[in-house]
Amino acid sequence: MRRIWTWGILICLSLPKAQAAEDIFPLSEVKPGMTATWRTVVRGNELKDFQLEILGTVPEGLGPGWSTIVGLATDPEMIQIGGVAGMSGSPVYIDGKLLGAYSYTYTWSKDQAFVGITPIEQMFKIVDAFDLGEQQGFQALSPFSVPSVSQTTTPVQDTSFVDWSPQPVPTPLSFGGISAQTLQTLQPEFAQVGWQAPVTTGMGASSEGQPDYSLDAGQPMAAVLMTGDFNAAATGTITWRDGERLLGFGHSFLGAGNVAVPLAGAEVLTIVSNQRLSFKLSKFGDIVGTIFQDRASGIAGRIGPKPPMTELNLRTRNAHGWRETYEAQLIQHPQWTSLLAATTVLETANSAMSAGERQTLYLHGQIYPEGMNSISFERVATGPSAGAMLARRLFAELYDFLDNPFEPVTLDRIDLSLEIVDSWQLSGLRSVNIYPEAPQPGDQVQVELKLLNYRGDERKLLVNLQIPPTADEGDTFAVVIADGEQLDRETSDGGGVPHSLEDIALSWSLERVPGRLYAALIKPTEGIGLEGAALPNLPPSVLQQLSEPNPSRLNRPVSQIVVDEKNFSLPGIFQGSYSAQLTIR
Incomplete structure (x- = not known):
């Protein structure tokens, strides 16, 4: 059992049923015209209260069995800036009793600041509903889930179709050590993983020596995605805390269900007022716990044990000696x-x-x-x-x-x-000559390649490929020149449909290097590619048996085998392909 599974179990064992540490204002008693207060931080870690008027409740507003409370901000400051990314999770009170979390807004409305509130009773279900058998960290997708990233292109979501609906108050993602140019280039990839909220740069982790941040209701909290020389965290607000346990956001973060996201305190530098969407500019502190549930009505976390993270080591050097x-x-x-x-x-x-x-x-x-x-x-x-x-x-x-x-x-x-x-390095084929054109068994076939780089400079390369001594007169072979990725596509030896995680790892180790020049001598045959080895000319009964899928090995039928192969690491990338048939005399 892998670490992330056992981590979820550890958290669950120490997390009893949710019990409010303060009085709760029941959803059933909410009436239009009531005055409520929401509490949040607009600078530093100083809590500030804002007023709103309750307009009513919307049964099934978030889905079957999930209601929404709608309010209208009455403070001029909040009316002017509208919905604020990073404010989601701010606790809302009526008569000092906790009603729920500021979590939804109409992002386009600027002269009216509508506030959608997730009832705290629904947020408590995040903690109460998940027992030992369900606390298992990130789940593997089934074989019938969405296609892989490499096979799909997900456009940026067009929200105009539902533009008149209240939207979750976005959770701003702040980066440190990453430039705006880099984030802009990878914007399609961020959309591909489902991230549509604002992204800011130049922020991130607090410097050493910062005091411990408070993690009480109304204070900012950070879901940390990366820390170190590069860092990234999304900031929201804590709705409720009881001892080591806390709830926040009032809506989902990654929409991932069972999670193990590092939890940290945060500090708000200021609120940046923006015509489209205002947001909290924040930085985060040390990791102090784990967010372990990410559900439609909010996130649940625990202060204490920290989740495992993946260590990244990146070394770089350039031609001028900079390292x-x-x-x-x-x-x-x-x-x-x-x-x-x-x-x-x-x-x-x-x-x-x-x-x-x-x-x-x-x-x-x-x-x-x-x-x-x-x-x-x-x-x-x-x-x-x-x-x-x-x-x-x-x-x-x-x-x-x-x-x-x-x-x-x-x-x-x-x-x-x-x-x-600091230069483009690219080579392509100009010409190919093969000697002899009609080889005998055991002959060396000499392949002369003339290559051109992108400047037009020519280079000659000689490759020797060995005809098997056991070849018969009339046998045919193909000389193929290609880069590693194309040769992998054109040959089937060692390939196959994976039946296990180990098969996927094996396929990585068997693949040729993309962009490298390969010269291969290939013979048509019927057989099986088994765990990287080609088994040609098998008896029909053996061929049928080995062709059946087996979870313990990577296998597939092959129609050709590579009998000799050479590869050359040219400067940069090789592009181009060539194929010629030889007949044994």
């Missing part, structure tokens, strides 16, 4: 671990010390899945968008692995090494 090492801790979540790792790579490529007009990027990586052997990989990108291409590929590949349909998996560590060259 730097960055360290960070990432939330353990299939989408966000992948996206945040990709974000740090793009930021490093874009940084002032490494950015250049023309770049080629070499990325060497190693991931350490919990309970499994480490997996190594190499990637290279060149051209005007090299950094974005490399980051997007890393995001898609990590996400496909972590979001596999077989079992939950987390990464203990990610080690990345990024080398930056």
Whole structure:
């Protein structure tokens, strides 16, 4: 059982049924015209009260069995700035009794500040409803879930269809150590993981020596996604606290259900008034606990034990001798671990010390899945968008692995090494000559390649491929020149549909390096590709038996095998392909 599962059980064992530490104002007693107060922080950590008028309740306002209370702010300050991102979770009181959480608003209304309130009775259900069997951290998706990130493109959501409906008050996500340029480039990827709320830069973690932040009702709280040399956290407000337990936000955060998100206190620098949507500009403190439930009516957390995080080590160097090492801790979540790792790579490529007009990027990586052997990989990108291409590929590949349909998996560590060259490095095929054209069994086939780089400079490369001595007259072979990714697509040896997480890890280790030049001698045959080895010319009974899916091995039928192969690491990327048929005489 993996760590994230046992973590959820640990939290549940120490979390009894929710019992209010203060009086509750029942939803059934709410009447139009009542005066209510909501409490929040607009600067620093000083609590401030604001008035609102209750307009009424909306049964089933959030869905079957989930009501909403609607209010209207009466303080001129709040009417002017409207809904404020980061204020969600602010406790609302009637006669000193807790009614619920400020959580919804009409973002386009500026002369009227409507407030949607999630009743506290519904928020208590987050704690009360989840027993031991359901506290299991992030869940693996079933094989029939949504397609993988690498197979889909999710456009930015157009909310105009429901623009007249109250929206959850957005939870602003603040980054430190990440530039606006990087975030703007990866905006489609943030939308792809479902993040539509505001994103700000230049903020993040508080400096050392800051006092411990209070985590009482009305105070800001941070859901930490990344901390270290790069950091990111989303800030909302605490609605209720009883001892180590707390509730906040009044709506979902990531919409992930059972979670293990680091919890920290926060400080509000100011409220930035914006015509579209005002927001709290905040920074967060040390991690002090865990958010363990993320549901439609809010989030539930506990102060105390901290969740495990993925360690990220990123080393970089450029051609001028500049070197730097960055360290960070990432939330353990299939989408966000992948996206945040990709974000740090793009930021490093874009940084002032490494950015250049023309770049080629070499990325060497190693991931350490919990309970499994480490997996190594190499990637290279060149051209005007090299950094974005490399980051997007890393995001898609990590996400496909972590979001596999077989079992939950987390990464203990990610080690990345990024080398930056200040020039475009790209080679393509100009011509191919093969000698002899009609080889005999056991002959060496010499392949002469003429390559051109993007400047038009020519380079010659000689490759020797061995015809098997057992070849018969009339046998046919194909000489294929391609980069590693294309050769993987054109050959089926070692491929197959994965039946387990171990199969996915094996497929990573078997894949050829994208962008590297490969020369292969291929023979048509019928057989099985079994765990990376091609088994040709099998008897029909054996072929049928091995063709059946088996969860313990990666297998598939093959129609050809690679009998000889060479690869060459050229500067940058090789693009192009060539194929020619040889007949044995």
